[in-house]
């Protein structure tokens with residue numbers, strides 16, 4: 199195990215099932231659109247168990263546990279990994295079977311079918327990480343969908359999470375990953391309802407359900423355009439948390455000092471396995487940040503995001519007990535992982551004398 203930066207370290211956003219595009223085997227030229235199509239299942243791509251490589255990275259950097267998800271919606275492979283390593287991984291789930299059927303024209307996507315699938319997956323007890331990394335929705339664009347209709351769907355999803363006492367998550371930045379097809383896809387002519395500010399309504403309706411803002415407003419690129427609305431939601435509700443793994447060091451300053459956010463509402467989650475390399479702009483702010491580069495092409499290697507992300511945290515001169523909350527303590531509380539801890543009292547707690 200490498201030198202750990204915290205007393206118990208949990209990465210709350212990891213993709214252990216990876217998508218292989220197999221461009222060469224398929225005899226097609228690599229394209230950026232092909233990568234995106236493969237992620238969403240439109241292109242024939244192969245999903246595979248990447249957990250051994252993940253465990254190697256975790257051991258190099260002293261990461262004790264990870265909340266893992268599938269890339270490409272392969273819950274079957276994910277379950278195998280979760281059953282094999284219950285001490286290192288908990289799962290976060292999305293309904294994948296109904297989405298696949300809807301995309302292939304075999305069944306109509308309904309929120310009821312999606313909720314039933316999630317209910318069954320959560321009943322296994324393997325998915326204490328809850329639902330995510332965003333709100334389940336139809337893979338087929340629905341141009342006339344109003345926010346009221348979408349809100350009613352989301353309420354049904356959150357009810358499933360409430361029943362199983364697990365968190366839900368909301369994917370915060372819309373298309374900030376500008377390298378491949380991400381940015382253009384986010385604004386593709388039909389309502390996607392991913393604005394972070396919409397979470398105000400959901401968080402108010404469900405004060406007893408934890409809501410995790412995936413990526414905490416920063417998934418990539420140097421623009422901070424989604425940071426302020428995301429922080430605004432976190433500051434407004436006790437049940438809203440922010441993932442921080444792709445933040446550069448300076449982005450921690452404001453939320454750490456905000457009396458309505460603070461270290462208690464930040465959780466470390468890097469998006470390991472999503473193949474987002476770091477870009478370098480010496481002399482500018484930030485010097486490094488996550489994004490894909492069309493100039494470099496499609497990464498075929500495993501991006502080292504732990505090293506970069508932990509180095510950003512190293513720059514913060516804050517009490518170690520507070521850093522321990524961000525790196526693991528808050529996740530233990532939110533995902534109810536006390537039974538996975540080697541000891542009690544690892545994380546900050548004080549008795550107030552009368």
Ligand SMILES: [Zn+2]
Nearest residue numbers: 211331469472
């Ligand atoms: Zn992700």
